Amino acid sequence: MKRPNIIFIMCDDHTTQAISAYGSKINKTPNIDRIATGGALLDRAFCTNSICAPSRAAILTGTYNHVNEVRTIWEDLDNTRPTFIGDLKGAGYKTAIFGKWHLGHGEKSDPTHFDRWEVLPGQGDYNDPMFITPEGEVQHKGYVTTITTDLAIDWLDGLDKDDSFCLLVHHKAPHLPMTPDEKHKDLYTDFDIPEPDNLHEDLSPRVEGVKNAKMNIYKHMPKAVVKEKTGAFKPDLPQYEGQKWGYQLFIKDYLRCVASIDENTGRLLDYLAENGLEEDTLVIYTSDQGFFLGEHSWFDKRYMYDESIRMPLLMRYPRAIAPGTKIDEIVTNVDFAKTFCDFAGVEVHEGAQGRSFKGLLEQTTVENWPQSMYYRYWEHDDPIHAACSHYGIRTHKYKLICYYSDGMGLELTGDTKYPIEWELFDLENDPKEMRSVYGEPAYKEIQEDLLQQLFEIQREVGDEPYYPGAKVKHLNFKGLNISGLLKEYL
Numbered sequence: 001m002k003r004p005n006i007i008f009i010m011c012d013d014h015t016t017q018a019i020s021a022y023g024s025k026i027n028k029t030p031n032i033d034r035i036a037t038g039g040a041l042l043d044r045a046f047c048t049n050s051i052c053a054p055s056r057a058a059i060l061t062g063t064y065n066h067v068n069e070v071r072t073i074w075e076d077l078d079n080t081r082p083t084f085i086g087d088l089k090g091a092g093y094k095t096a097i098f099g100k101w102h103l104g105h106g107e108k109s110d111p112t113h114f115d116r117w118e119v120l121p122g123q124g125d126y127n128d129p130m131f132i133t134p135e136g137e138v139q140h141k142g143y144v145t146t147i148t149t150d151l152a153i154d155w156l157d158g159l160d161k162d163d164s165f166c167l168l169v170h171h172k173a174p175h176l177p178m179t180p181d182e183k184h185k186d187l188y189t190d191f192d193i194p195e196p197d198n199l200h201e202d203l204s205p206r207v208e209g210v211k212n213a214k215m216n217i218y219k220h221m222p223k224a225v226v227k228e229k230t231g232a233f234k235p236d237l238p239q240y241e242g243q244k245w246g247y248q249l250f251i252k253d254y255l256r257c258v259a260s261i262d263e264n265t266g267r268l269l270d271y272l273a274e275n276g277l278e279e280d281t282l283v284i285y286t287s288d289q290g291f292f293l294g295e296h297s298w299f300d301k302r303y304m305y306d307e308s309i310r311m312p313l314l315m316r317y318p319r320a321i322a323p324g325t326k327i328d329e330i331v332t333n334v335d336f337a338k339t340f341c342d343f344a345g346v347e348v349h350e351g352a353q354g355r356s357f358k359g360l361l362e363q364t365t366v367e368n369w370p371q372s373m374y375y376r377y378w379e380h381d382d383p384i385h386a387a388c389s390h391y392g393i394r395t396h397k398y399k400l401i402c403y404y405s406d407g408m409g410l411e412l413t414g415d416t417k418y419p420i421e422w423e424l425f426d427l428e429n430d431p432k433e434m435r436s437v438y439g440e441p442a443y444k445e446i447q448e449d450l451l452q453q454l455f456e457i458q459r460e461v462g463d464e465p466y467y468p469g470a471k472v473k474h475l476n477f478k479g480l481n482i483s484g485l486l487k488e489y490l
């Protein structure tokens with residue numbers, strides 16, 4: 001049997017609530033759904049740190065962020081670290097990446113192990129974007145999602161028929177500022193998009209580390225984004241009306257961006273079918289993390305709640321994955337590298353963590369599959385979102401979170417030191433995580449057991465508990481561009 005080609009399509013901030021294969025109530029994604037229909041849908045795929053650069057580093061290297069040292073978006077990936085791309089290239093695969101890289105630039109952080117790479121500088125632009133290539137910068141006219149797909153298809157076209165390839169298609173969309181393609185700008189203009197039940201959640205009963213986050217869909221929606229979309233300043237509305245207004249403003253452009261991703265995913269799938277590549281290609285659709293689409297009154301990600309940590313993960317490979325497969329086991333982005341190498345029959349690099357979930361996809365007997373996952377968000381220093389640093393464990397039934405409220409030593413947040421706080425959610429009775437039961441007598445034993453499990457999984461992945469006074473060493477902060485980021489958001 002020919003070893004599989006791999007096409008890895010990853011969006012930026014595309015969450016399961018906006019994919020019809022996952023039961024979206026707000027849009028349809030017929031092309032993305034083709035991957036699920038023809039293959040597998042993973043219902044409990046989680047990222048181990050819900051933010052862009054760290055998730056990308058975890059995927060490429062197959063390691064947790066305390067190991068690969070990309071714990072925040074302020075840290076670049078050291079490109080001498082081994083990645084699954086290097087493993088595949090070493091085994092003769094042709095490799096390429098097009099689109100968003102977001103792991104730093106320059107000699108020490110440019111993409112490595114790729115036969116061809118053409119990536120956006122930093123966040124990149126939606127229209128007429130500049131790309132960085134090994135030969136220098138090149139500007140393309142048009143819309144970024146379409147251009148990224150064009151570049152991918154052009155590269156596939158240039159391959160020899162016998163080449164095995166691994167192609168990363170990394171879309172910028174639907175990340176802020178969520179600028180739609182001109183052809184989709186009039187979608188959803190005639191009606192309102194349904195709101196989530198908890199758009200107006202009152203966060204005041206929550207712990208300090210949660211209720212003080214600056215992620216409200218109205219109050220904290222970046223002024224620059226509002227100006228770009230409406231040509232005017234944010235209207236001065238009462239909070240309730242403001243949240244309704246902010247939700248519609250942002251969700252419509254978000255879904256318009258998704259419409260382009262869906263169309264372009266269809267183009268890639270059609271290309272595979274038309275060129276006889278469908279049977280031999282493992283197609284993966286995912287996003288670097290999930291996203292709050294108004295749930296808990298928020299936009300953005302970062303927190304360990306499910307909307308944020310749950311990644312869409314659809315995988316089609318007709319030779320090994322039965323159509324319509326649904327997997328409820330817990331997998332994480334750290335598992336990706338081993339899984340892809342496993343499908344390719346290539347040995348993964350030393351130090352890769354996680355575990356291959358190929359056996360789950362093939363529905364063979366898998367012994368001792370992990371029943372929980374470890375999560376840690378480090379970026380306490382970010383003054384824009386003011387999301388509190390935390391770690392925790394998620395099992396199938398419960399989630400225990402410790403907010404430890406300390407940063408990476410950048411001291412940007414001012415007075416945001418809270419006592420160490422905890423939340424515990426009973427996910428079967430409270431899937432939307434609306435009420436912490438931490439400290440309630442009925443959950444005493446469960447809480448103790450989860451705490452024990454948290455320390456065990458933390459030790460197992462090589463991380464350690466936070467203790468007061470600890471300062472995380474930041475070895476890899478370079479090109480720190482706080483003022484640039486502030487300008488983008490405020």
Ligand code: CA
Pocket residue numbers: 012013051052175288289
């Ligand atoms: Ca992202």
